[in-house]
Amino acid sequence: MTKTAPRRSRARPVQDPSQDTALPAGKATINDIARLTGVSKKTVSRVINDSPLVHPETREKILALMKQLGYTPDPQARGLAFRRSFLIGMIYDNPTAQYIVNMQYGALDALRDSGYELVVHPCDSTQEDYIDSVRRFALQQKLHGVILIPRVSEDEQLAAALREIGVRYVRIASIPLDAGPQMVVTQDRQAGTEAANYLESLGHRTLGLITGPRRYRSTIERGGGFVEGLNERGVELPADYTYEGGYTFESGVAGAEYLLAKSPRPTAIFACNDEMAAGVYKAAMRRGLSIPGDLSVVGYDDSPLASQLWPALTTIHLPIRDLGRQAAQMLLSDEPAPDEAATSAPRLVTPQLVVRDSSQRPKG
Template sequence: MPARSSPASQAARPTAGKAATINDIARLAGVSKKTVSRIINNSPLVRKDTREKVEALMREVGYTPDPLARGLAFRRSFLIGMVYDNPTAQYIVDMQYGALDALRESGFELVVHPCDTRSPGYIDGVRRFVQQQKLHGVMLIPRASEDQNLVDMLAETGCRYTRIVPVGFDDRDGRMIVTHDRDGAAEAADYLLTLGHRDVALITGPLAYRSAIERTEGFVGTFAKRGIEVPKSRIIEASYTFESGVAAAEKLLAGKQRPTAIFCGNDEMAAGVYKVAMRAGISIPRDLSVIGYDDSPLAARLWPSLTSVRRQTRDTGRIAATMLIRPDNGPLPVASVRPHLIVRDSCQPPA
């Protein structure tokens, strides 16, 4: 008895080198295009044997549903946008990995939109991005997440969103993941105080970023509670980049009265401190203790390994994307991701 041929072998296959379409699947399976659409979107209105036949056929010919086409058919998109203005590449990569963790096997795809929140027309650019891609929802990453005008625009266009923010904002829909940056910086300050440091310095991110303000106030405020003032001359505003960390460290380490410890607003700037210290013959941690923020892969790769505040970036991206693909679009509880200090080898009591 001859072997039974597969459905795809009983009808003309798609042209070699050309991706199969939903019309090809319907023709090869002998069903309507609507039936194929229902199967792709897990509709219960399809018989089990028909579903199994069509799914086997899709696997055989390597058919992958197009997210944009699915959205057009159901008057919504299967695309999630990520809008960001952030100079730290590793942070953005980790956030994307987290979002992709949540979207895997969901049928949704991730598209990204970098922007410059200082540009007067950037909100119109985000609006075009949302409308052209027909986005199902948008993840807003700092600093874009801190702009209420951008949030209001998304609400007006009916696009759901989640905001990743360093501190809670007044959002009636509660679509926030709060990262509590002030608490992370306060824990770093407590650790230095426990080691006996009193003459400390701080390299902040741009104070236009709420994260930089929260980390500065958390660090300085913790010392103030112990009756210790961090002088303004010891607080240098930088830009969350390695180069700006180098420039800030050169100012702080140039004189004879050097601080015994420096807290940096991220690991990139802490790496800049390492470079300046090495050139000046300053030993870390014997002569200078250093703490970063983010606990990026860089922290463990520096020598000595960098003590840093871990802020669970990948988990934050996963939570933000998960909130967006919930079946309903109603108010959401505010989510929290708590930072904590990872102690390594870059700190010790002052000499």
């Protein structure tokens, strides 16, 4: 019986990355990278994950080919290799589109070149199953961490659900609600007081207030700070000179219509965000009132809308983009030990008044 000589395995030579790369830009897979460089998929994975178990020459050729083909590793695939995710989630229930966009830009600023990606999850916190929806999202995406934006950041049940499944989070809110390393605090009450001090210093004694929804903590803090600031300066804001809006343009129009029908008519209105302040402009125009001649207006957020209105809006500047950046940076840093977290102070952001052309002393 004739014996067959055993086959000898031979190492495959690493191919020249400049050859046989007729693939559409950005369409290559990890299998293509392995095939074109003549190495195993596992070797390519090691290069992607910065493993030291790859010969330098092989590493360089694989990296060169990845760059040539525009190959970007799938964050979820990297997460499987590291047994953790390279995805940061952003959870929000906020009617103001520009606020959310600016927050996302800030988070992306922090994540750039970090290897992490941002995924967003809008939700409706008025729905009974919204916490279950967020929990499923966090588990399915295997999130490294979550940024919680007002108003969902104020929900203790949601925070407890994330702790239960072991997902890190950072909350952005008007007041401290959690341990320091998990909080970015915007100090809205202080800003509301600053708006009150400014308008009263101009001589306004009859004022109106348009708040957000009562279930938002920012409503309590911004509106409460405004009322307290007036009281400290000897000015009372009657309850019927406050209108509960919805942080939308339409609710700003409705709120201003309600307030401007009062007698005596307010000489100034503080709206708790810029979109509602823009609504005040429309209501004033309908009544033939000039801004700031007949009515001074102050908003909140200092969104791009504030400088686009005419006259330009006096408003409270809240560095929204910086809030998103700081929250993302906190998730990228190492998680502190429990005893250290308990004694750490939250990050504080101080809003500031920006005086433009929509405010002046009242007539007479």
